[in-house]
Amino acid sequence: MDKKNGFFITFEGPEGAGKSSQVRMLAEHLTALGMECILTREPGGTPLAEDIRQVVKSHHSSEPVHPETELLLMEAARSQHVHEVILPALAAGKTVICDRFYDSTTAYQGGARNLPLDTINILNSFAAAGRKPDLTFLMDLPPEVGFERIRSRESEGYDRFENENIQFHRTVRQAFIDLAAGEPERVKVIDATADIATISGQIRKIVDEHLR
Numbered sequence: 001m002d003k004k005n006g007f008f009i010t011f012e013g014p015e016g017a018g019k020s021s022q023v024r025m026l027a028e029h030l031t032a033l034g035m036e037c038i039l040t041r042e043p044g045g046t047p048l049a050e051d052i053r054q055v056v057k058s059h060h061s062s063e064p065v066h067p068e069t070e071l072l073l074m075e076a077a078r079s080q081h082v083h084e085v086i087l088p089a090l091a092a093g094k095t096v097i098c099d100r101f102y103d104s105t106t107a108y109q110g111g112a113r114n115l116p117l118d119t120i121n122i123l124n125s126f127a128a129a130g131r132k133p134d135l136t137f138l139m140d141l142p143p144e145v146g147f148e149r150i151r152s153r154e155s156e157g158y159d160r161f162e163n164e165n166i167q168f169h170r171t172v173r174q175a176f177i178d179l180a181a182g183e184p185e186r187v188k189v190i191d192a193t194a195d196i197a198t199i200s201g202q203i204r205k206i207v208d209e210h211l212r
């Protein structure tokens with residue numbers, strides 16, 4: 001970690017992995033240690049990027065959303081978020097904890113939508129202004145388990161991604177596992193089927209080691 005700059009932590013994983021709860025619990029832990037934390041998410045994190053989130057997650061019955069369009073919407077939202085929120089917060093020495101970041105693009109638009117990874121890598125880096133997360137937690141679990149959780153908590157129905165078939169979500173999971181294997185220093189795989197307290201304990205331990 002660059003000591004002059006803030007700490008940038010991202011959470012990734014398939015649907016229903018429990019990322020949001022872990023983001024909150026980690027922020028509470030770091031705040032108690034006296035660190036100033038910003039919690040944010042992708043797609044989203046600014047008013048404009050949240051508008052793009054609505055568009056990209058919605059069903060558009062009159063026309064298909066092409067994978068290329070979906071990729072560019074994700075990157076447009078990211079660029080706005082990175083420049084408006086993430087980079088200024090890191091420059092001010094704050095810790096940024098982000099629920100999804102560019103590894104989701106690699107897994108969803110690269111793995112599951114099958115868009116070329118070299119294009120995705122270039123766009124990820126461009127939209128992130130070259131900034132990489134310092135630490136990424138991959139909350140891994142079988143999609144069947146994730147959907148069981150989503151079913152029990154959501155009444156408003158599935159968004160465009162949740163509505164994809166189980167094979168799509170298996171491909172997403174495998175793409176995340178593959179990218180974690182390629183960057184073991186940055187991407188830590190967490191068994192998201194464990195109970196919430198066990199998981200948060202594992203995450204704290206890893207973060208505390210990085211901060212030391």
Ligand code: TMP
Nearest residue numbers: 042043074100101104105108109161162
């Ligand atoms: P979520 O934040 O509720 O998980 O919803 C975000 C959805 O958007 C989720 O299905 C994953 C998807 N997504 C992508 O396909 N590519 C991306 O780059 C990001 C950040 C999210």
